[in-house]
Amino acid sequence: MARPLELHPDRLFPADPTTRDIARALYAEIADQPIVSPHGHTDPVWFADNAAWTDATSLLLAPDHYLYRMLYSQGIALDDLAIPRLSGVPATDPRAAWALFAQNYTLFRGTPSRMWLDHVFADVFGFDVALEASTADLYFDTITQKLATPEFRPRALFERFRIDFLATTEGAHDDLAAHARIRESGWQGRVVTTYRPDGVIDVEHEAFGPAMARFAELTGEDVYSWTGYLAAHRKRRAAFRAAGATATDHGHPTAATANLSAVEAEALFAKVTRGDWTPADAELFRAQMLTEMAAMSVEDGMVMQIHPGSSRNHNAGLFATHGRDKGADIPTRTDYVHALQPLLDRFGTSTTLSIILFTLDESTYARELAPLAGHYPCLKLGPSWWFHDSPEGMRRFREQTTETAGFYNTVGFNDDTRAFLSIPARHDVARRVDCGFLARLVAEHRIADWEAAELAYDLTTGLVRRAYRIDEKTVG
């Protein structure tokens, strides 16, 4: 007998009955708000082509490093989970990979992945039995069948999920063809891009050379001269804005910024593009480029997102066989106070610039980030991110930032995911946790119930629209 699968209506609300009642009432008012997803990694090709996905393994397991890293951590071989190697996809039966996952689903107890998946299983696919060894085939077959139906095509799900706004992320050297096809198709779903220029900024990235070549081709600029390089960024930013982008994104190893003179910046650019740079040069160039991007944001109004602090590809052995983004990125200590100083020396008093700061180092919430955002007009705090996109992570974020930065220097929720089917689950978790936090403030008579209701709305859709300037832009 398989165990039942149920999503309890009170899940994630605090257990205390008074607080739970308040949380439930707050949630009821905002549960049906549309989804505004200003930062994520879904593939625009899905919405451009609207082709059917094929099976559970290739849709849900193989692309999701949150899942297979946990299985890998317990000694399960990635080949057995059908995870692609650099040399190609292993010849693993997708059904067998799924069964192995199902068998080990207990590993996810207490993790957000488990909550998101159960939500997908119950709400998106309608399962009423839990995933386990005995139901692996039922799951695999049912999912395969449903994915073949029109109701499970990307656009149909987008509409069913009531997504109001969905931002994808593309490199500066991406031609945005999928986004163009979406717009040309006449479909009304609002899928926009985000300008992520890391590929042409990070000279330590193994594909920097080809990215620059493509950057040159797309812009017609001499991207190997400092002037041409900056002009190319301006052209591409304009092209991204035309494809609906309201924001840029920067995933640097640290939050370092620099404020070099034009002459120094040009000399540094020459050095790093010549290829005779040290790691310190590469870091300084990334740092200077954050400030250059801020300068362009002051001009064109794009919101900057800074996502620092991940030590990428930590597992050298795995990187050699499987490449990047395989669950081996590990956060490190991150400094913001000194790192952001050069950029802030230049733009700190701007009221038009808007920079959203993220962190993987929670020790900075109360110590650095909340005081910075609670002072500088140009700084806002992004939601708890990646490993911290979780009930406990969200709770710590609110507990450690609200008293200094308030709610209004935060920007609502980001799902930051390529797992499209889990987007409603992820937003639902955030809404529930925020309502639980607000309910505690009400139960402790720290805010009034009507204030909590206003805040619940703002945390769900009000702040995100304002922070990402979504109402100030329309697509095309």
Add this chain to the structure above:
Amino acid sequence: MARPLELHPDRLFPADPTTRDIARALYAEIADQPIVSPHGHTDPVWFADNAAWTDATSLLLAPDHYLYRMLYSQGIALDDLAIPRLSGVPATDPRAAWALFAQNYTLFRGTPSRMWLDHVFADVFGFDVALEASTADLYFDTITQKLATPEFRPRALFERFRIDFLATTEGAHDDLAAHARIRESGWQGRVVTTYRPDGVIDVEHEAFGPAMARFAELTGEDVYSWTGYLAAHRKRRAAFRAAGATATDHGHPTAATANLSAVEAEALFAKVTRGDWTPADAELFRAQMLTEMAAMSVEDGMVMQIHPGSSRNHNAGLFATHGRDKGADIPTRTDYVHALQPLLDRFGTSTTLSIILFTLDESTYARELAPLAGHYPCLKLGPSWWFHDSPEGMRRFREQTTETAGFYNTVGFNDDTRAFLSIPARHDVARRVDCGFLARLVAEHRIADWEAAELAYDLTTGLVRRAYRIDEKTVG
């Protein structure tokens, strides 16, 4: 219709009914204890002259960087809030500034400022409607009228607030004239000073030169010789003790201490006073001076307070137009284990020296500060400070220090404020949060109810009197 303003009698107590009952009972026993305020920044001139304050903006808003930094962070210009520039006070109507504040009072939801202000509005001024755009004028007028009455003069409020002991903070180069006038006036309020020599220790401070000149003048010592400089400190410490001081205070960028030989210290002093110092020299001199101050405390019994870890004047643009203390001080990571080693190598086993450590880096609570205070006889932990002087901050302080340092290596509450009218509110928040924490320990059967009652008393007035040696000193 304006919203009502009420201070709920159970505010800040945990929502669970069992725990709340315990908290309420503990609080009832200590709620009426007098206020002992051993560290703060009120102006002694208020109590010396006992002149009336004039209006809400100049009393409550313009001097309080906790408030205007939040408004500034949302793009509101400081000029519109009547915040003084270096070039003078802007010609902003105080009533208009107050209205702007009232309109944006929602920004403070969930912050301690909001709780403190509501307490001031309800308890000190008797408002029963909340501050909002529609009540801005009512507030402004009522406050202006009340401030003109004798009941709202500084001394009357001091007595109404039932303040038993209030320490202000003066620089080593302050003549303590206001304190002298207080004593000479025959008024019985116990307002004492605290020796804060940073101005004549921090050679990086822009006013170091004039401070030294005044230091020389007040002491008659050759403060430009190492011997004379130390003698001047001794003289001023004696003068401060005569004005009731029981403590010194040191607000350095880091917690670094040094233990140089007399010859090295003298050479360093010569270098920094000659003006040909590097930032490292300035830091080493501050470090050495903490150890010198500890040596003098061993002699004269003054309690040392160390308040490290703030990166001052982070916003260069704002510093240029508005100067220091404008809400742009941002905490940084702080090390204590290595930083305090030199001082502790010299005085670590002393049982007469007492140093109270504060932090803006909460990651040090459990890792460094509690283990240090739970071992060294000369070290105690100051309460959660500045950005962490808040319900969540206090809760984290207790949760992260108590198990290692116990309660008896802590020193009760500091309000650390220049916002005189909020002093009762601040102490009330601390008492409520401590009672809530103790109530949880009782509800979880970790301590007995009678122990919690003893602790509630100790955390309120017992520990602070002992730690600041208040009963060992009388004024004059």
Add this chain to the structure above:
Amino acid sequence: MARPLELHPDRLFPADPTTRDIARALYAEIADQPIVSPHGHTDPVWFADNAAWTDATSLLLAPDHYLYRMLYSQGIALDDLAIPRLSGVPATDPRAAWALFAQNYTLFRGTPSRMWLDHVFADVFGFDVALEASTADLYFDTITQKLATPEFRPRALFERFRIDFLATTEGAHDDLAAHARIRESGWQGRVVTTYRPDGVIDVEHEAFGPAMARFAELTGEDVYSWTGYLAAHRKRRAAFRAAGATATDHGHPTAATANLSAVEAEALFAKVTRGDWTPADAELFRAQMLTEMAAMSVEDGMVMQIHPGSSRNHNAGLFATHGRDKGADIPTRTDYVHALQPLLDRFGTSTTLSIILFTLDESTYARELAPLAGHYPCLKLGPSWWFHDSPEGMRRFREQTTETAGFYNTVGFNDDTRAFLSIPARHDVARRVDCGFLARLVAEHRIADWEAAELAYDLTTGLVRRAYRIDEKTVG
């Protein structure tokens, strides 16, 4: 009238009635599980000789630096507590020392020491009045009398405590004679050793020279050559395995590892054993030896434990008079991401190697340790350690690691103690706190009740047996 001493059956469970009911039910199922203690510091001589302990002071107070550091922190002289100096045991009456402790027992309110001791007093000795000044003699006399009875001999208590497995810790240069006597005695208690080679690895330890001499003597190897030194480690590891060891333990100041070539390693070894090393050489040698120990673990299957991050002997004055391990070890910031990289570059993809990581720096839980353990097959997370072996510490551990690493990358509880009588109390605290944490997840509908029951069992005995490979080894 002395206060009563009672251990409340619901102690440490959350106060919310729903959550408490769940916690109580979970705990009821695992409360009687035997104790598996894979890491600790009890003296094997106790179990070899089975001699009676003599009195409360020498058994409970004098060896326990958790206790006397707190008394010392409040200005009580160690001599008055009968704590040995390097020059000998002070001539303090054990009864007087005990009375001083009893008088100051209030200092421990809110600390784990208090809970553990009360458990020992009530459960092991049967007291029903609390320890305080008025009961000091009653306690001292009763304990002395009971210790003289057969029921209080070490082996009898071992059996009464229902200990299934107890690991002690011995240096590489220990002859394991006590363990041999235990095995030869025919007693069935499973007391095994753990290989702790720090003494022959840390060239900065004051006894490195004698330890190496003894290491040579025990192995017959030329331990002053790199080859002989490594061979000696292999021999001793085999001897430890023969004495039941399943694990090694490494208590380095940092988590640094190195991956030198054989030639570099040999040159470094020559330098440090010649004695002309710098602190950096000493650190690099410790770092390289962690990697060498990992290589041997890949060969022989011993589980590695890494316990980094303590700044030992911080109090120079106390170290001079009293030596090491006197409560003056203070945690420092610890990096894992960069520190472990060299070792992981070599063995990161191994599925046979198992390394259990501990920390004294809680800021690394969510940021570094959970992501590392949630990815690498060879890494697991040890329980909250030392200062963090406490209810709040355990709660933070679960809250900050579970969402990323899950439960199954953790290894159950370690008591890590030399205070033998407190072992049941310590395991009981861990079980209660874990059940409380699981109960919250159930009450918030994040896991099902039957899952929590499985997890409660796994956290109590399932994971520890697997992680320490206890079922893969038998003694002898």
